[in-house]
Amino acid sequence: MQCTINQQTKLIDFLQSKMDNKKKKNLKDKLFGKENKENVGFSMPHQYRELEDMLAQERSTKKRLEEELAKARAALKGNSMDSRDTPRASRTPLLPRTPMPPPSPRLPQTPQNKRPTPIGGEKTPTQHHSSSRQRMRHSIPHRWLTGLQMHGGRCAGCLGSIPFARSAAKCQECGKTAHIKCSQKLPPTCGLPVQFAQHLSKDRTPNSPEKGPSSSNNPHCVMEGWLKMPRSEKSCWDSCYISLEKDAVLVYDSEPSSTTQPRARVSLNRVGCSTTVMSTVPRSELPTTSSVDLPYILKVEIRAKTAGGSSDMLYLMTTNFEEKQNWVTALESVVAQLSKGEGSGGADEEYIQADCLLTLDQPSTLDVNTIVFLGQATAVIGAAEGLFSFIVDDAGNLKSRSRIEGLTNVHQILLVPSAGVALFIAGMDNLVYQIDVGSLTTSAEAMQLTKPSISPVRVEPLQGCHLLASGTTKAGQTFMCAAASDRICILVWKDLEERFSLCNQYSTQEPCSCLHFTQVSLIVGAEKFYEIDLKTFEIEGTYFYPVTLLIVSSLSQSTVNFCTEISPR
Structure with a gap:
């Protein structure tokens, strides 16, 4: 029994010593082992040693090149200082000219000093001139x-x-x-x-399919180049060589020579027809054409003025915007010359007549945005430069009277007769201001020597607006609606306070493009047409994509035409 106790005691002591010497492993021991453990047999890879040797060699080469560069810069700086101290020689030759040194012998052509020969042999002066023009670049991006x-x-x-x-x-x-x-x-x-x-675009792209002004010997050719025309089914476009002459468009399958006959000839001077150049083509006319190619297409429309005449349409696709602008400009100039010429189709009686209502007495530099009349003889124009007043004579001629200080960058002027105020969208932030109509009329009728000015009051909390409209209901209430990029605000006129007060606002997914007040509701055109009841302010919408509203009559029972876009956006 005593022997068994002694053996168990020894076992307990042994286990206790083991527990005292055992240390808990941490993350360091698990990753790198214990401190007394040696990494035996570790050696650097052979490839890594080679990379280290190459890096050291490159560092030494870099240091040597930097030293040589510093010496060269110092020598160049010293030579420039010496040349500044040397007086410039006189332009008048006082001494006889020294003869030219003989040309140095050419070195044999080796792969080190051999110059690449251009295609087509040595450069001619014409080629050198074109290459110098090609280097003319204008690269100032738009902001x-x-x-x-x-x-x-x-x-x-x-x-x-x-x-x-x-x-x-x-x-x-x-x-x-x-x-x-x-x-x-x-x-x-x-x-x-x-x-x-x-000019720069033509010199910059000498190999462009569009050649610009004609380089052929034909004196009647105005412009020529490679364009694309649709097939009969308008689903595919083929490349054709187009030649624009002074009265027709010639179509070739390849670049023509002096004996080549055109595949088709489209006359721009048909009797009894009007020729129009359209720079944009709607998607509905070319439904099978990709939307990516649609912006590069232009159309020449030859339409008969009578029902029995023949009409024709010519679609052309360019490769870029510069090419399209050149062709549109050339076609418009040709059509304009034909309309002025004698015996042309444009010399027939006009089938569109227009009457001139207003005319500026002299060319104006104003960027006009809106115009309102304060009586029969006074007009106020809102422009990007500010607010201006003009005198209107019996013939409809506008004569400048004065500039009205107080507002800048006027986008819209709206007269509200029922409230007796005028509303403005002005400023860089498109804020809304109001002023009494009487004060505005007094300032508009003043001459420039008096320096007229107005003191408008801002309509809170409107900002970022682009469209205003007003109307009066059957109950006699005067409302005003202001449209911003993502919302519309409806305000009502307070007679006692003499200002507009916000009563409701709505958010829109698209900017509002048109507003119209009726006697009971407000019609809004945003992502679709909405009708808002001005009594309960309930809103109802349709599924048309609006463009604008046209008021056909100003009578009590007027007709409103809804102009919508049916085709896909």
Whole structure:
């Protein structure tokens, strides 16, 4: 028994010593082992040693090159200082000219000093001149700023229309306006005149399919180049060589020679027809054409003025915006010359007649946005430069009277006769201001020597607005609606306070493009047409994509035409 106790005691002591010497492993021990453990047999890989040797060699080479560069810079600086101290020689030759040294013998051509020979042999003076012109580059990118279009315009890229209250990109420097997608494809020609930009574009792309002005010997050819025309089913486009003459468009399958006959000839001077050049083509006319190619298509429409005449349409697709602009300009100039010539189709009686209502007495530099009449002889014009008053004579001629201080960058002027106030959208932030009509009329009738000015009051909390409208209900209440990029606000006129007060507002997915008040409701055109009841402010919507509203009559029972866009956006 005593022997068993002694053995168990020894076992307990042994286990206790083991527990005292055992140390808990941490993350370091698990990753790298214990401190007393030696990594036996570890050696650096052979490839790693070679990389280290190469790195050391490159470092030494870099150090040597830096020293040589510093010495060369010091020597060059010393030579420039010596040349500054040396007086410049006189331009008048006082001594006889020294003879030219004999030409040095040419070295044998080796792979080190051999120059590549251009294709076609040695360069001629003409080739050298064209290459020097090709090096002329103008690369000043536009500084585009995206925002709502406050008035309709034309895209500088695809030459399409930019509707009112639609997002567009405008250059802050040169003022060009373009669609947001088209602005990314325009060349960097900010601040460059259009004619000079076209000249540089032709020199910069000598191998372009569009050759610009005719290089052939035909004196009647105005422009020629490779374009694309649709097939009979308008699903595919074929490359054709187009030659624009002074009265027709010739179509060839290949680049013509002096004996080549055209495949087709489209006359631009048909009797009894009117010729129109359209820079944009709607999707409905070419439904099978890709939407990516649609901005590069232009159309020449020859339409008969009578029902029995023959009409024709010519679709052309260019490769870029510069080429499209050149062709549209050339076609428009040819059509304009034909309309002025004797015996042309444009010399027939006009089938569109227009009456001139207003005319400025002299060319004006104002960027006009809106105009209102304060009587029969006074008109107020809101422009980007500010607010101006004009005198209107019996013939409709506008004569400048004075500039009215107090507002800048006037976008819209709205007269509210029932409230006796005038509303303005002005300023860089498109804020809404109001002023009494009597004060505005007094300032508009004043002459420039008196320096007329107004003190408008801001309508809170409106900002960022682009469209105003007002109306009166059957109950005699006067409402005003202000549209911004993502909302519309309805305000009611308070007679006692003599101001507009906000009563309701709605959010829209698209900017509002048209507003119209009836005697009981408000019609709003945003992503679709809405009708808001002015008594309960309940709203109902349709599924048409609106463009504008046309008021046909101003009588009590007027007719409103809804202009919508049915085709896909």
